Amino acid sequence: MGAPSTELQELIELLNSENPRIIQPACEYFSGLSGTVDGLNFIIAQEDIFKQLMKFCSFENSDIALLALKTITNCAQNENGTYFYMACDKQHFCTKSLFKSFENGDERIIKSSILLIENITRIEAGARHVHAFIEDSKLLESLLKIFVSNKPQYQDLSLIFGNICQVPGVRKLFLKNEGEIFNKMLPFLSHQNASCRLGAANCVKNCCFETDYHQWMLKDDSILAAILLPLAGAEELTDEENDSLPIDVQYLPSDKERESVSDIIVALVQALHKLCSTQMGRDALRKYNVYVILRELDKATIERDGNENMTFEIHNVIQILIGDDAAECDDLNKLEVPPEIEKKLTEMENA
Structure with missing residues (x-):
């Protein structure tokens, strides 16, 4: 798939507008486009567009933020899309905003942000990218604290924990101090929510690599x-x-x-x-x-x-x-x- 250069330029101009009424239709267009293989491949070949959509993931207008999150999440289902995300997020500006959004009261934003991080961390390279941002164990501990609060909007954090435990450095954080963090994941192996159980199971499996x-x-x-x-x-x-x-x-x-x-x-x-x-x-x-x-x-x-x-x-x-x-x-x-x-x-x- 290819878009004429004039049409592409017009889309970029719409995304660069400061008017939410102009930005939203453009985001809707890319959100729909990301639902097809050809459309997804087109988006992950356009750095300017992709970076602008990444910025919109934390936009004050929640409708625009949700559209941007959906687009980037769809792209990150594809391994090439995950690598493109990492290339565009070298300074972790988007990853930082995703974790920051957990403080947002909008459950839709929280769940969408978690889903995007979960997609990014499915492959080890993506897990390492996110680990580089949350290397500080204090952030990991704060994430665990909101996870064990058992609020529905945070339950899928378990999937992220399972994914990032692909990284040896994360496994060691989970296992240090007599498994202080690791032990807190064990009860979730029997949780009523399947996502909690799956994330906990992957966390335990990956930590077992540490002989x-x-x-x-x-x-x-x-x-x-x-x-x-x-x-x-x-x-x-x-x-x-x-x-x-x-x-x-x-x-x-x-x-x-x-x-x-x-x-x-x-x-x-x-x-x-x-x-x-x-x-x-x-x-x-x-x-x-x-x-x-x-x-x-x-x-x-x-x-x-x-x-x-x-x-x-x-x-x-x-x-x-x-x-x-x-x-x-x-x-x-x-x-x-x-x-x-x-x-x-x-x-x-x-x-």
Whole structure:
């Protein structure tokens, strides 16, 4: 798609107007344009227009701000759009205004700003871009404070926390001081809101990449119980099996419902997989008979349509737990996998 240079110039002039009545129709045009692939690709090739729309994300006129937020959010659904956002936001002027908008009383602006940040942080480069702005742990702590207030307009902050934990520096912030921030995310694994649960699950999964913290994570059964509880159903287990589980997962009531969102289940199983990276982690998961929960989870989900990836992840962990450990390798992250095997595993995972 291409716009004639005269038409493009006219649109730029409309966006540069100081009159909201002139700006709004132009923003409406770009908002509609961003809903198509060709339109989106056109917008992320126009730096002047994109930067002006970014400025409007914090415009005093909320209707214009919402249109600009929708346009940039649509663009950031595309990986190229996210990279273009970062290129236009080198000084974090837009990212700063998005976080500033959380102080806005307009719930629509707050939710739209959170959605845009969530889109930007889905890829690791975007997560690093946002981390560079919120590097100060005080800002992170203030975000967590408004998140745990449990107000509906802030619930999707959980998705941002899960995304930015792709960055090692963020994971260390979450895990420092005996997991002061990390521990506050655990109750949200069982929250009634699916976005809260998904963000918390991704946060836990990503933090489990930090193998230096596994000993702390598994010093007792509390963190493991928080991960396992959503994966458990109301199956009748033997007394021996129940007694071997973390105490909060023992003898669950007959009306206990298992997590139903596939992405959340996969993230939690992947967290268990990462905890299996070290010998100490594998020993702990065996001690608390995690296999029993995964066995029942597999039975309950294996026949669901489109569940191949979930089944793959569950079977990965089960095979580790019931298999023999490589005596010469304590940390599986350091285990060298032959190229032909690695290729086959990748093909299976992407199938």
